[in-house]
Amino acid sequence: MSMLIKICGLSTEETLEAALQAGADMIGFNFVAKSPRYISLETARRLGAKVRGRARKAALLVDADDAAIGATIDALGADILQLHGKETPERVRAVASRFGLPVMKAVGVATRDDVRAIAGYRGMADHILIDAKPPKDAAYPGGHGKVFDWTILEALDPGLSFMLSGGLSPANVAEAIKRVRPWAVDVSSGVESVPGVKDVAKIRAFIAAARDAAKV
Template identity: 60%
Template sequence: MSVPAQPLTIKICGLSTPETLEAALAAGVEMVGLVFHPKSPRFVPPKEAAVLAARARGRAEIVALIVDRAIGEVTELVEAVRPDWLQLHGRETPEAVRALRAATGLRAIKALGVADRHDLAAFAAYDGIADRILLDAKPPKDAAYPGGHGRAFDWSILAALDRTSPFMLSGGLDPANVAQAIAMARPWGVDVSSGVERAPGVKDVERIRDFVVAARAAAAATTEAGRT
């Protein structure tokens, strides 16, 4: 896989308070994620999310994470919150991704669960349909929600990924391992949630800052290594 041609995109997902949102924005992240899956500990009601989105608008791109929602529900959510992206973190088919993009006019990130190299076969079905594909670790079988479990997968399997579109990486990332993940996977972007928390759904300001610093340094080092 080639070195990304543009700077690394960093997304902090599951933000739910003004303090932690401001910490992410102050750190210079490109994307902030708001979770609209009620079973998640990071769930934010649309009215509260609209207030957070207003604070972030023009400072970072706003991502609305949804799971297997009907088009009507999604369009109502989009009208209330006005995100820049949809992140589809359920079992949405390529046809559903295409329909949601058309109905909302928004760009879409499609999350794919990965446990081993066989799961990478799904990439081709969404390549060119979703604007970005997010490779995330598969959740535990009994999980109530699909992401944010602090699990990682073997990033070395991505070396054989046949793709034409850039991808984002998630799953078990934290300030201590994000540099290794970037060096191995060479993603377009990284997405973190539980790795910058002190408890499920409770973001930590210092961990957010540490994650961004570590990711930026790793991206710079990886880019420089690709030039030599």
């Protein structure tokens, strides 16, 4: 299976087009109001239409109720739901059943105990995204551009395929792929010039570096 590359937190037509042209497999759109990458449903409708089947569209949501999830799906035309909050395994399963879309559960990790907790989502989520655990005082979830200790992933069941996130960038994604061997990689702040503002050159460099590393 080839490496899947996800570029998350896109909010403009220019950066979306750059990611698509560079070969991103999945585009993440952020619907967390406190995030600098937040987009409205109106923007989601406009950007989602421009993907035109060229990549999969992921809707990033945090502890959203069914009404908010439904409205987001309708606006974006989402292909996959990325649940990035404190959703329980039972809630993940309920969302998948209610909306009939694949669900990817994001889990923040900092210790081996955090990694072991991922097992509770097996069979509930279609995919697992492993991210850095946010600081305790963080206003919103996510890795906040921090790289966690990849060696703690040795506690994972070796049969689990997962998407790796957390502080990835054009400079370290090749090393991450070679050391961790994830099914997919995800980047947001690592391809930005300032928080919430994507850099076209960094997007291209990240995708190129990930593709090259995945060939080895």
